[in-house]
Amino acid sequence: MISIIIPCYNSENFVNRALDSVLKQTYSNWELILVNNNSTDGTQGVLDAFQAQHPDRVRVYFETKKGAPAARNTGLKAAKGEWIQFLDADDEILPEKLAGQIELGTSQQASIVTSPYTRVSNRDGNYFEVPRSIYPDDDWSALILSNMGITSSNLFKREILMKVNGWDENLIASQEYDMMFRILQLRPKVAFDNTYRTIIHFGSLESVSRTEDRVKGRKILNARIDLRYRIKKYLADNNLLTEARAKHVDTFIYETLLHNYRTTPEDVREILGQLHLDIPLQKKLYGYYFRRKMDFKRLLIKCGIMR
Incomplete structure (x- = not known):
C-alpha cells in the first residue's frame, strides 16, 4: 500500500x-x-x-x-x-x-x-x-x-x-x-x-528569489550552501569525493548565487568574496557579465530611465 x-x-x-x-x-x-x-x-x-x-x-x-x-x-x-x-x-x-x-x-x-x-x-x-x-x-x-x-x-x-x-x-x-x-x-x-x-x-510559495524578507532570504541561501559543504565533507571523509563531485559543489553554489543576484546583490557579493570556488573561466566570464548587466539595470531604474 x-x-x-x-x-x-x-x-x-x-x-x-x-x-x-x-x-x-x-x-x-x-x-x-x-x-x-x-x-x-x-x-x-x-x-x-x-x-x-x-x-x-x-x-x-x-x-x-x-x-x-x-x-x-x-x-x-x-x-x-x-x-x-x-x-x-x-x-x-x-x-x-x-x-x-x-x-x-x-x-x-x-x-x-x-x-x-x-x-x-x-x-x-x-x-x-x-x-x-x-x-x-x-x-x-x-x-x-x-x-x-x-x-x-x-x-x-x-x-x-x-x-x-x-x-x-x-x-x-x-x-x-x-x-x-x-x-x-x-x-x-x-x-x-x-x-x-x-x-x-x-508562484505562491516562498523561496529565496521571492521572499521580501532579506534576513530570511539570506538564511535560506546560507542553508542551501551549507548543505553542499556538508555533503562535500561527508564525501571527503569517506573517500567518495571525486574531482567531478567537488566541481559540482562549486558549480551549484556559484549558479545559486547568480540566480539570487537579481534580488540580493549585496549578499551575493559578500558571499562570493568569502568563498573560494573552482569555476571554469567561461562560467566566470558569464557570471561577471550577468552581474554587471543587473547592476546597470538597477542604475537605470534608480535614475527613472527604466522601470
Whole structure:
C-alpha cells in the first residue's frame, strides 16, 4: 500500500486539485493522510468534508508545530503503507504516477524513486519541464545539483524514511535534500523514473528569489550552501569525493548565487568574496557579465530611465 501524505496550510482554495489528482490514480491500493498545519482559513472544513466522503481511505490530523516538515512527520508516523508519497497541497500527480513508480521501485528493489516534473506558474499559467537527472549513475552528483526530483515527484519506502527519522523540523530550507542526504549515507538503491508524472504549481510559495524578507532570504541561501559543504565533507571523509563531485559543489553554489543576484546583490557579493570556488573561466566570464548587466539595470531604474 502507498500512504499519501498532504500537509495543508491555508490551502482552502486549491487543495481540492491535489485531492482530485489522488482520486484519479490508476493504482488503487492507497490511503490518504491529510495534516492541517495551523490553517486560519477554511482548510479544515474542506478536509473534513473530503474525509466524510471517503471514510475508509482518508484520515485527518492537526499539527500545531509550524512548518511542512512537522506536518509531514505527523503523517509519516500515522502511515500504514510500505511506500510513502508526499504531496504538497498545491501540487497534483498524474493518473499513472503511483502505478508507474511503485512498479519501477519494486522491480529495481529501490528505496527511492525520483523523477522529473512539470512546473506551472500560478501568475501567468506558463508550463515548463524540469528534466530528469543528467547523472542517473551518480546519486551524489544528482543530489549536489538538486537533480533528484522534488517533494511531490518522488516516492519513498517508509522503512528508509524511518531509519533517518524523517524530516528535520528545524531547517528553513533544503529540507528534502537534507533528508535525502541522510538517506544516501545508508547507500540505498535509487531508481530514476524518466516519465513526467507530477505538476508542481509555484508562484505562491516562498523561496529565496521571492521572499521580501532579506534576513530570511539570506538564511535560506546560507542553508542551501551549507548543505553542499556538508555533503562535500561527508564525501571527503569517506573517500567518495571525486574531482567531478567537488566541481559540482562549486558549480551549484556559484549558479545559486547568480540566480539570487537579481534580488540580493549585496549578499551575493559578500558571499562570493568569502568563498573560494573552482569555476571554469567561461562560467566566470558569464557570471561577471550577468552581474554587471543587473547592476546597470538597477542604475537605470534608480535614475527613472527604466522601470
